[in-house]
Amino acid sequence: APLTHDSAIIIVGGTGTIGSSTALHLCRRGYKNISLLDVYGYPSDSATYGPSQSAGASDINKHIGPSNSGTRGEISMMTMDMWRNDPVFRNYYHEVGELSAASQPEHIADLRRSYEAKLNHPTKSKEVKWLGNREEIIAHCPHLAHGLVDGWQGIWTEKAGWGAANDAVDSVGKELRKYGVKMVFGQAGTFDRPMIDEATTRCIGVITKDGEKHYADRVVMATGAWSPSLIDLAGQCVSKCWIVAHLELSEEEARRYKSIPVVYNEEVGFCFEPRFIRHHEPGKNRWIIKLCDEFPGYTRLMETTPFGAEEPVEVSVPRSHSAHPTDTVPEEGRRRLRRVVEVMLPEFKEREFVKSYMCWCTDTADAEWLFCQHPSHPGLYLATGDSGHSFVTLPSAGSQVVDLLEGKASAERMRRWAWRPGQGDPEGTGRGGVAPKDLSELDGWAHGDDE
Numbered sequence: 173a174p175l176t177h178d179s180a181i182i183i184v185g186g187t188g189t190i191g192s193s194t195a196l197h198l199c200r201r202g203y204k205n206i207s208l209l210d211v212y213g214y215p216s217d218s219a220t221y222g223p224s225q226s227a228g229a230s231d232i233n234k235h236i237g238p239s240n241s242g243t244r245g246e247i248s249m250m251t252m253d254m255w256r257n258d259p260v261f262r263n264y265y266h267e268v269g270e271l272s273a274a275s276q277p278e279h280i281a282d283l284r285r286s287y288e289a290k291l292n293h294p295t296k297s298k299e300v301k302w303l304g305n306r307e308e309i310i311a312h313c314p315h316l317a318h319g320l321v322d323g324w325q326g327i328w329t330e331k332a333g334w335g336a337a338n339d340a341v342d343s344v345g346k347e348l349r350k351y352g353v354k355m356v357f358g359q360a361g362t363f364d365r366p367m368i369d370e371a372t373t374r375c376i377g378v379i380t381k382d383g384e385k386h387y388a389d390r391v392v393m394a395t396g397a398w399s400p401s402l403i404d405l406a407g408q409c410v411s412k413c414w415i416v417a418h419l420e421l422s423e424e425e426a427r428r429y430k431s432i433p434v435v436y437n438e439e440v441g442f443c444f445e446p447r448f449i450r451h452h453e454p455g456k457n458r459w460i461i462k463l464c465d466e467f468p469g470y471t472r473l474m475e476t477t478p479f480g481a482e483e484p485v486e487v488s489v490p491r492s493h494s495a496h497p498t499d500t501v502p503e504e505g506r507r508r509l510r511r512v513v514e515v516m517l518p519e520f521k522e523r524e525f526v527k528s529y530m531c532w533c534t535d536t537a538d539a540e541w542l543f544c545q546h547p548s549h550p551g552l553y554l555a556t557g558d559s560g561h562s563f564v565t566l567p568s569a570g571s572q573v574v575d576l577l578e579g580k581a582s583a584e585r586m587r588r589w590a591w592r593p594g595q596g597d598p599e600g601t602g603r604g605g606v607a608p609k610d611l612s613e614l615d616g617w618a619h620g621d622d623e
């Protein structure tokens with residue numbers, strides 16, 4: 173049946189970045205019969221503040237800034253305009269500026285090319301500056317005066333910064349409730365398999381883990397890094413984890429680091445200004461700096477049988493921190509994170525992390541989204557393939573998914589997002605052919621519960 177404002181639409185993974193954004197854009201375009209299914213609710217649905225979801229969006233800060241690659245680049249103006257002005261998002265965007273730097277000549281050359289591309293862009297040129305030496309870097313990022321930044325060069329972007337990821341997603345959740353979107357979480361919201369009409373092969377809904385049948389005219393799988401273990405994607409998405417650590421600061425320390433720009437060095441990692449984290453228990457509020465190392469990610473390969481596979485296939489299956497809160501991170505990752513502190517925040521080089529965990533993304537070979545209808549099951553849509561760079565599109569990604577559902581997406585975008593097994597990098601890593609290590613080869617991350 174053709175899509176109408178009364179069509180029943182189910183979004184699986186409805187509290188993640190792409191799922192919640194899709195629901196928001198559906199509501200804004202007048203759709204009235206939307207249901208979200210997710211393992212976890214929105215942050216304010218849970219008792220504790222903090223990562224309560226399996227989504228990458230479940231985080232205290234994520235980088236926000238203009239992009240110049242693929243669809244994300246094409247919708248970048250809309251994305252940034254919504255972060256600045258849309259009432260659902262604007263309170264959660266902190267425009268502190270961003271340095272993207274490197275010290276190895278080939279990386280500096282890449283940055284320089286990207287800088288020149290931005291300079292030639294009709295609207296972005298005034299927003300970037302080349303910082304060619306230590307003095308210029310420290311002039312924009314005074315806190316790096318004691319950092320190990322000799323030889324660094326890079327791009328300064330004035331109109332960039334970070335988003336309070338958890339709070340921004342929560343804000344979308346509140347908006348969706350105003351529109352009357354139905355939401356089912358927990359076991360009852362956990363996807364088990366699609367319902368397929370045998371005669372037509374059409375997808376007619378979803379069965380959840382509790383055995384309940386949810387009928388729908390359209391099912392959107394916005395299941396992020398879980399997608400390839402739920403639906404056989406023929407190797408198109410490889411889920412990998414990246415590493416996050418938290419440093420706790422005193423109030424006095426936090427005051428000195430308040431409003432520092434986001435500093436990213438592809439050879440080292442990145443970090444954000446301290447953020448005041450409120451806790452539901454009195455006296456447990458804290459100032460936290462979040463930092464990440466940069467590396468090609470880790471897989472967790474297992475034999476599993478996603479829907480559509482006739483026999484078990486080898487797929488990288490995430491292991492969520494919310495379900496395994498005592499997991500930390502591999503020892504070599506911890507060492508890389510310590511290096512981020514040494515280089516960017518040397519004042520804290522002796523301070524232990526208060527938390528470290530892994531955050532899951534799913535890479536396509538060309539880093540473009542997989543937004544398409546399933547080739548064998550009309551009515552079943554994939555909205556995944558974040559490729560590690562999709563949180564920034566929280567305000568806008570859903571507009572693209574809804575364009576797809578409505579048949580309004582351009583032929584060019586449909587081709588780019590299409591079901592495309594076997595295309596691009598044959599290793600399927602999406603990261604210049606660097607085969608990622610598997611977590612099974614690494615020590616030091618699983619603690620106290622063996623699944």
Ligand code: FSA
Binds near residue numbers: 236467533
């Ligand atoms: O705005 C952005 O695109 C941030 S990507 C952050 C990151 O940690 C990557 O640096 C990493 O390589 C992986 O893609 C996960 O996301």
